[in-house]
Amino acid sequence: MRLSRSHEKVLKRAFTSILAKEREEISKEAKQILGNRSIDIFLDWLSRFYAGFTNTIQGELLSVYLLMAESLKEQVDQEENSTQGMTNELIAFVTSYVAVLSSRHIGQSIVQIKGALSKAGEQGSDLLDSLDETFQTWESDRINDEVSEESVRATNAITKQSYKEVGIRKLQWVADDNPCIFCQSLDGKIVDINGSFVRKGEEYQPDGAEAPLKPSRNVSHGPLHRGCECTIVSVRETITL
Numbered sequence: 001m002r003l004s005r006s007h008e009k010v011l012k013r014a015f016t017s018i019l020a021k022e023r024e025e026i027s028k029e030a031k032q033i034l035g036n037r038s039i040d041i042f043l044d045w046l047s048r049f050y051a052g053f054t055n056t057i058q059g060e061l062l063s064v065y066l067l068m069a070e071s072l073k074e075q076v077d078q079e080e081n082s083t084q085g086m087t088n089e090l091i092a093f094v095t096s097y098v099a100v101l102s103s104r105h106i107g108q109s110i111v112q113i114k115g116a117l118s119k120a121g122e123q124g125s126d127l128l129d130s131l132d133e134t135f136q137t138w139e140s141d142r143i144n145d146e147v148s149e150e151s152v153r154a155t156n157a158i159t160k161q162s163y164k165e166v167g168i169r170k171l172q173w174v175a176d177d178n179p180c181i182f183c184q185s186l187d188g189k190i191v192d193i194n195g196s197f198v199r200k201g202e203e204y205q206p207d208g209a210e211a212p213l214k215p216s217r218n219v220s221h222g223p224l225h226r227g228c229e230c231t232i233v234s235v236r237e238t239i240t241l
């Protein structure tokens with residue numbers, strides 16, 4: 001409901017630019033080093049490259065995320081009759097969010113690059129071709145996957161933090177328009193703002209689900225799974241006199 005397609009566009013631009021730079025620099029180095037099949041030297045270079053590239057990612061994303069946070073906070077302020085606006089706390093939250101996002105992105109890149117190299121090793125095919133195939137999937141699939149997942153996660157995380165800052169103490173899950181059975185059964189569930197809708201390691205199996213969902217982290221907002229667009233709303237507490 002609060003998911004905004006305009007955020008998605010800006011995110012897509014930022015991620016496209018990040019992946020293009022990443023691809024270009026890695027391809028250039030790969031051509032020089034992998035020509036002699038020295039994979040170990042290449043992997044050494046790769047970990048040094050990413051140690052620095054995290055700054056590039058955070059530099060690209062931080063301003064985008066701060067703008068997103070500003071507009072989400074404004075909506076929460078309006079909804080909750082607050083005049084707080086952007087806070088230092090929210091800026092700090094977004095900054096560390098982007099740092100975590102950067103390491104997650106880099107982790108995925110490294111897994112995929114190593115996967116491409118070992119696949120070529122097993123099949124005796126060309127290392128550079130295999131790497132290039134992987135980079136092509138970044139353009140065809142990864143950008144869209146990352147952007148749609150990220151826009152749901154970021155919107156919810158920032159909204160939740162904004163609610164916290166204006167004093168909201170309870171959250172409610174709101175399933176998206178076409179929910180899966182797991183999200184459908186979470187729809188309307190209310191938890192403490194510091195709590196989770198599904199706990200880490202919990203076997204969550206609503207009626208009708210064929211197998212349980214077992215999250216690897218506490219789920220305190222969507223996405224619950226790939227393609228999930230569920231959101232959260234605040235729960236107003238009634239004051240009894």
Ligand SMILES: [Zn+2]
Pocket residue numbers: 175176179180183222223224225228229230
């Ligand atoms: Zn969902």
